[in-house]
Amino acid sequence: MKTRILPCHPLPLVLAAWSLPAFAAGSAVIGENLLWLAIILFSARLFSPLTGRFGMPAVLGELLLGVALGNLGLIGWHYFDTVRQDPIIAFIAELGVIVLLLQIGLETRLKDLVEVGPRATLVAVVGIAFPFALGAMVAGPWLLGSDNSHTNLFLGATLAATSVGITGRVFRDLGQLGMREAKIVLGAAVIDDVLGLVLLAVVSGLVQAGSVSVGEVVGITATAAIFLAGSVGVGRWLSPHASRWLANLDAGPAMLFALVLATGLFLAWLAHAVGLAPIIGAFAAGLLFEPVFLRHFETPHIVREVAPLLDDLDRGHRMALTDLLLRHTQKQHEHMIEPIGYFFVPVFFVLTGMQVDLRAILDPQVLLTAIGISLLAIVGKLVAGFAAGRGISPWIIGWGMVPRGEVGLIFAMVGKQLGVIGETTFSVIVVMVILTTLITPPILTKLIHQNKT
Amino acid sequence: MKTRILPCHPLPLVLAAWSLPAFAAGSAVIGENLLWLAIILFSARLFSPLTGRFGMPAVLGELLLGVALGNLGLIGWHYFDTVRQDPIIAFIAELGVIVLLLQIGLETRLKDLVEVGPRATLVAVVGIAFPFALGAMVAGPWLLGSDNSHTNLFLGATLAATSVGITGRVFRDLGQLGMREAKIVLGAAVIDDVLGLVLLAVVSGLVQAGSVSVGEVVGITATAAIFLAGSVGVGRWLSPHASRWLANLDAGPAMLFALVLATGLFLAWLAHAVGLAPIIGAFAAGLLFEPVFLRHFETPHIVREVAPLLDDLDRGHRMALTDLLLRHTQKQHEHMIEPIGYFFVPVFFVLTGMQVDLRAILDPQVLLTAIGISLLAIVGKLVAGFAAGRGISPWIIGWGMVPRGEVGLIFAMVGKQLGVIGETTFSVIVVMVILTTLITPPILTKLIHQNKT
Numbered sequence: 001m002k003t004r005i006l007p008c009h010p011l012p013l014v015l016a017a018w019s020l021p022a023f024a025a026g027s028a029v030i031g032e033n034l035l036w037l038a039i040i041l042f043s044a045r046l047f048s049p050l051t052g053r054f055g056m057p058a059v060l061g062e063l064l065l066g067v068a069l070g071n072l073g074l075i076g077w078h079y080f081d082t083v084r085q086d087p088i089i090a091f092i093a094e095l096g097v098i099v100l101l102l103q104i105g106l107e108t109r110l111k112d113l114v115e116v117g118p119r120a121t122l123v124a125v126v127g128i129a130f131p132f133a134l135g136a137m138v139a140g141p142w143l144l145g146s147d148n149s150h151t152n153l154f155l156g157a158t159l160a161a162t163s164v165g166i167t168g169r170v171f172r173d174l175g176q177l178g179m180r181e182a183k184i185v186l187g188a189a190v191i192d193d194v195l196g197l198v199l200l201a202v203v204s205g206l207v208q209a210g211s212v213s214v215g216e217v218v219g220i221t222a223t224a225a226i227f228l229a230g231s232v233g234v235g236r237w238l239s240p241h242a243s244r245w246l247a248n249l250d251a252g253p254a255m256l257f258a259l260v261l262a263t264g265l266f267l268a269w270l271a272h273a274v275g276l277a278p279i280i281g282a283f284a285a286g287l288l289f290e291p292v293f294l295r296h297f298e299t300p301h302i303v304r305e306v307a308p309l310l311d312d313l314d315r316g317h318r319m320a321l322t323d324l325l326l327r328h329t330q331k332q333h334e335h336m337i338e339p340i341g342y343f344f345v346p347v348f349f350v351l352t353g354m355q356v357d358l359r360a361i362l363d364p365q366v367l368l369t370a371i372g373i374s375l376l377a378i379v380g381k382l383v384a385g386f387a388a389g390r391g392i393s394p395w396i397i398g399w400g401m402v403p404r405g406e407v408g409l410i411f412a413m414v415g416k417q418l419g420v421i422g423e424t425t426f427s428v429i430v431v432m433v434i435l436t437t438l439i440t441p442p443i444l445t446k447l448i449h450q451n452k453t
Numbered sequence: 454m455k456t457r458i459l460p461c462h463p464l465p466l467v468l469a470a471w472s473l474p475a476f477a478a479g480s481a482v483i484g485e486n487l488l489w490l491a492i493i494l495f496s497a498r499l500f501s502p503l504t505g506r507f508g509m510p511a512v513l514g515e516l517l518l519g520v521a522l523g524n525l526g527l528i529g530w531h532y533f534d535t536v537r538q539d540p541i542i543a544f545i546a547e548l549g550v551i552v553l554l555l556q557i558g559l560e561t562r563l564k565d566l567v568e569v570g571p572r573a574t575l576v577a578v579v580g581i582a583f584p585f586a587l588g589a590m591v592a593g594p595w596l597l598g599s600d601n602s603h604t605n606l607f608l609g610a611t612l613a614a615t616s617v618g619i620t621g622r623v624f625r626d627l628g629q630l631g632m633r634e635a636k637i638v639l640g641a642a643v644i645d646d647v648l649g650l651v652l653l654a655v656v657s658g659l660v661q662a663g664s665v666s667v668g669e670v671v672g673i674t675a676t677a678a679i680f681l682a683g684s685v686g687v688g689r690w691l692s693p694h695a696s697r698w699l700a701n702l703d704a705g706p707a708m709l710f711a712l713v714l715a716t717g718l719f720l721a722w723l724a725h726a727v728g729l730a731p732i733i734g735a736f737a738a739g740l741l742f743e744p745v746f747l748r749h750f751e752t753p754h755i756v757r758e759v760a761p762l763l764d765d766l767d768r769g770h771r772m773a774l775t776d777l778l779l780r781h782t783q784k785q786h787e788h789m790i791e792p793i794g795y796f797f798v799p800v801f802f803v804l805t806g807m808q809v810d811l812r813a814i815l816d817p818q819v820l821l822t823a824i825g826i827s828l829l830a831i832v833g834k835l836v837a838g839f840a841a842g843r844g845i846s847p848w849i850i851g852w853g854m855v856p857r858g859e860v861g862l863i864f865a866m867v868g869k870q871l872g873v874i875g876e877t878t879f880s881v882i883v884v885m886v887i888l889t890t891l892i893t894p895p896i897l898t899k900l901i902h903q904n905k906t
Contacts, residue, residue, distance in 0.1 A: 031725040033544060034551070038718035045711035049703040091486060091541045098487070250502040257795045258498035265491035272484040302755060302781050309773055313766070320762055328755050336792045342710045343793060 033088050036080075037347070043069075044346035059169045060441040062346050066353020074358060084354045089347065094278065096348030097165050099341050101279040102264035104168045104186065105286015106334050107177045110232065113187050113287070116180060119388050120187030126387040127188060127401050128160045128195045131380030135159035135373075143372045144425060150207045151425065154415035157203045158429050159377045161196055163405025164189035165279065165348070166437055170444045171400075179448070184388055185400035186283070193280045193407075194224040200411060207418050220275065227274045228284060231267050235288040247296035256297045257336045260289055277407065291330035299329045352405070356434050360427055370431035377436055378402055396447050403440045404433045486541050489533075490800070496522075497799035512622045513894040515799050519806020527811060537807045542800065547731065549801030550618050552794050554732040555717035557621045557639065558739015559787050560630045563685065566640050566740070569633060572841050573640030579840040580641060580854050581613045581648045584833030588612035588826075596825045597878060603660045604878065607868035610656045611882050612830045614649055616858025617642035618732065618801070619890055623897045624853075632901070637841055638853035639736070646733045646860075647677040653864060660871050673728065680727045681737060684720050688741040700749035709750045710789045713742055730860065744783035752782045805858070809887050813880055823884035830889055831855055849900050856893045857886045 044062045051061030069080045083089055113120075139159065140152030164186065171182040201220050205212040246255055264285040271281025298304075303325045310318050328335075361367050385398025412429040415421035421429070497515045504514030522533045536542055566573075592612065593605030617639065624635040654673050658665040699708055717738040724734025751757075756778045763771050781788075814820050838851025865882040868874035874882070 031722055031731075034547075034718045034722040034725070034731065038715040038722065041711050041718070042715035045708050045715075046699075046702070048707075052703075088541055088544045094487075246499075249499070250505075253791075254501075254795045255498050257792055258494050261796060262491040262495035262498075265487045265494070269484055269487040269491065272487070278484070278487065302777070305777050306759075306774065309770060309777075313770065317762060317766065321759065324755070324758050324762075336795070338706075339710055339789045339792050340796060342707045342789070343714060 032082075033086065036083050036086075036089060037092065040069075040347050040350045041343065044350055055442075055445075057170055057441045057445045058173055059166060059349055060438070062349035063353040063438055063441070066350040067356045067358070068353075069350065070354030070356060071358045080354065084351065089351060092344060093348040093351040096341075096344035096346070097279050098264060098268045098282040099337065100165060100169060100172075100345050100348070101282040102261070102286045103334070103337055103341055104172055104177060105264075105283040106260070106289060106337065107172070108183065108186060108283075108287060109290070110236070110287045112183050116183045116187055119392070120184045121191055122387045122389070123184055123384050123397055123401070124188040124191035124195060127162065127381055127384030128192060128199065130383045131159040131377060132156040132199065134376045134380045139373045139376050143369055143376075144428070146425070148420065150418075150420040151415075151422075153203045153206060154411065154418075154420050155373075155425070155429070157196075157199050158404070158408050158411045158415070158432075159373070159380060160199060161404050161407040161411050162189055162192040162381075162401050163403050163407045163437075164283075165405055166403040166440055167400040167444065169345070169349070170441050171448070174445065174448055176448055176452075179396075179451075180391075181388075181393055181396040181400065181448075181451075184392065184397055188384075188397075188401065190228065190280055190283065192401075193277050194221065194228070196407060196411075197224055197275055200414065204414060204418065207415075207420055223274045224276055227271060227276065228280075231270065231281065231284045232287055235263070235267075235284070239288045239290075240293040243294050244296045247298075251296065251298045253298065253300070253332065253336060256294060256333055260285075260333050260337060261340070263288060289333060291333075294333060297332070299325075300332050300335075303329050352437070356438075360431050360434075363427070366424065366427050366431060370428045370435065373428060374432045374435040377404065377432055378439075393447065393451050396444065396451060399440055399444050399447060403437045405437055408433045408436075485535075486539065489536050489539075489542060490545065493522075493800050493803045494796065497803055508895075508898075510623055510894045510898045511626055512619060512802055513891070515802035516806040516891055516894075519803040520809045520811070521806075522803065523807030523809060524811045533807065537804065542804060545797060546801040546804040549794075549797035549799070550732050551717060551721045551735040552790065553618060553622060553625075553798050553801070554735040555714070555739045556787070556790055556794055557625055557630060558717075558736040559713070559742060559790065560625070561636065561639060561736075561740060562743070563689070563740045565636050569636045569640055572845070573637045574644055575840045575842070576637055576837050576850060576854070577641040577644035577648060580615065580834055580837030581645060581652065583836045584830060585609040585613040585652065587829045587833045592826045592829050596822055596829075597881070599878070601873065603871075603873040604868075604875075606656045606659060607864070607871075607873050608826075608878070608882070610649075610652050611857070611861050611864045611868070611885075612826070612833060613652060614857050614860040614864050615642055615645040615834075615854050616856050616860045616890075617736075618858055619856040619893055620853040620897065622798070622802070623894050624901070627898065627901055629901055629905075632849075632904075633844075634841075634846055634849040634853065634901075634904075637845065637850055641837075641850075641854065643681065643733055643736065645854075646730050647674065647681070649860065649864075650677055650728055653867065657867060657871065660868075660873055676727045677729055680724060680729065681733075684723065684734065684737045685740055688716070688720075688737070692741045692743075693746040696746050697749045700751075704749065704751045706751065706753070706785065706789060709747060709786055713738075713786050713790060714793070716741060742786060744786075747786060750785070752778075753785050753788075756782050805890070809891075813884050813887075816880070819877065819880050819884060823881045823888065826881060827885045827888040830857065830885055846900065846904050849897065849904060852893055852897050852900060856890045858890055861886045861889075 044065055047061040047065045048058040051058060051064070070084060072079065073081050133156065135158065136152045136156030140146045140155045144151070144155065146152055146155075167185055167189075171177050171179070171185075176182055198217055198221050201217055202212050205216065243259065246259055249255070264282045267281035267285040268278035269281070271284070272278045299307075306321065306325060310321055313321070381401040382395070382398035384401055385394035385396070388394060388397045408429065412421055412426055416426050497518055500514040500518045501511040504511060504517070523537060525532065526534050586609065588611065589605045589609030593599045593608045597604070597608065599605055620638055620642075624630050624632070624638075629635055651670055651674050654670055655665050658669065696712065699712055702708070717735045720734035720738040721731035722734070724737070725731045759774065759778060763774055766774070834854040835848070835851035837854055838847035838849070841847060841850045861882065865874055865879055869879050
């Protein structure tokens, strides 16, 4: 973490952009961003019931809305072209996926994750190794026709990536985070992020230096492992104490909210600082807050108002109401994070959709190669599903790991910067990422529905 | 609204910052912003009960925390120096004050505002005219020793500005938005913003062209008036219909939330586009949603769960509970915006505090002049309080109008750009803005408490 020292300003008061909305150069952007957020928020919400009527998950609606908005340039309307490169909207989107994973963490019990630990590890390892091998040994030489082993290694790494945002959102929207499959996928995604980081370091090392520094790999692995074990271990030890101490200072809902959200933001930053995806930190933060840890905070307002009315009720009613109010109280922190998710999460998925440039699909050569590689990418992850063992739907696990999302793009981008991924290969990878990301929500939704019946 | 056309990208997919957090140049900033937000959110919440123990309002705690964080550079720790110029944090802060005014609007009934309309207009006019005269005819020539009439006109305009964020926050924190004084101040602030806009145009015209174009002034006034009347008039006509139509599509809480927040963001943008402060638009948006307009949306989850238990209760309990649940349902949209406020509002006030550079106060010449001008600034607005008429506390009204906040700074900045406000005068104005902003919350809190007893 570097401290940047700004040159001393001649003015006694440095005016930030907010104080000059109407006159500073960046003012148009701040103004326009308000409109963009309003449009994204509102149209995502309008689109979601429409996709719902076709039996499609809401997240697909947001992705497709993004694709539509992002490609209005094709029919000559370029208003949204600046949105996809706007750093403020990008940050809000990043907050969106961080909040989503924080919510998923809050709704997941650590105990359940530990229980599926061995299976999740197996799924993660197979889900990295098999697609990597397919990518490096089949997709590269045969589909791309590349004899550059560095290119093929990077293609393999890209196929090995997993992005858990899409899958987590589908499970959550369906209220199925409690399924064992959901827990295995979440656990595997965390492990995958560490393995992916190591894989990227190894592949980059091979390309840059021709060899891999064992010390560096051990260092990266150790840092990531220490972060995960440390944040969850120290966090869960600290959480009840911090909660009691803070509630003692101010037991109101604002404090509870600040505790949970600030922890999420902090661990997202820390994960980012050690090289992991910020969402892994946010997910870890969600695991720290068992309802029982937060018992020192005030009960919600409505519960306090209902409580005095309970005394004169008969036993049956009193118990039913008390139970209901208790459940409501225990979920208070989740309820407060919910609107933050309503606001930010669609921004992430709409912006993800906006990254899709339909012109890429117009090149038949690129499209065909990409479809071939996508099939390999899907097969590779489906095999991992079967590593989950008995009593588990291998298809749900496998499809849950299919979306490559932003992680795959980051790998491809590093390869591009190192000069081993060319323009065409990059386009192919981008289309593969798009296809695996767009195809998963409807299929996963169907599989989960089938599994329930 | 200009459409900006980006050069066509060679890549089929334009990667926005979010997809490259770990590798793009701006990545450090996105990562650091997560940490800054965590620190601001958490420490603001910690600071608030501490100030509470000294009988100080929470908003003063946030402002002082900002002053402390913003001046750590004085003791050699420059970590926070970049925060006050970071456009992303600035945007989040802007969202914060927009959300605050949206909340205040939601908690204000339009009927009550109209009722105090004449009084609010009188307060606004006196509150613009008197401080303007004091600034231009007393503060300029006598305290600054300036014989440049343009400088004095601009100083007058700066003293005439009102920023309603601080005052609104104090009323809201004390749960006193229902006071007639609160409504008069809010109404006067809206009118003030229009008058201030006109005043700025007139003064700028005089300085730039030596004369005022009557057409331009009429145009500005008409645009602002049409915006206000139009947004509130059309909005309130549209609101019940839109609400019914949207609830028909999807009656869930996410839709209700999106409707209210997207409207707030949209009108904030529209206000900004016609030259008014975005917060005026957000306040207007809040006035559009009477609970009865939103009756087609689902009742909150807890209400639906409690409802079936009511049937067998005796009449007294049933009525008490039904009444309580009804009130909870009617405030559902306010409850959902609340956490958004918990997150963003402190960022605005902490960042406002961070704009204060304590070095400015170390120059005794600047400080003394600024104190003198601040006294005039306060007196000018207190006089306006007495224009509110009988049965109203003139002191609460007057002090409610005292903070100049960002509006005063914007006026000073325009004068600086036109070359009529020099460095020293600018420093003096900045210290005046700081003093009027920091001194108001504790005094207003005391006055409101006294008024209640």
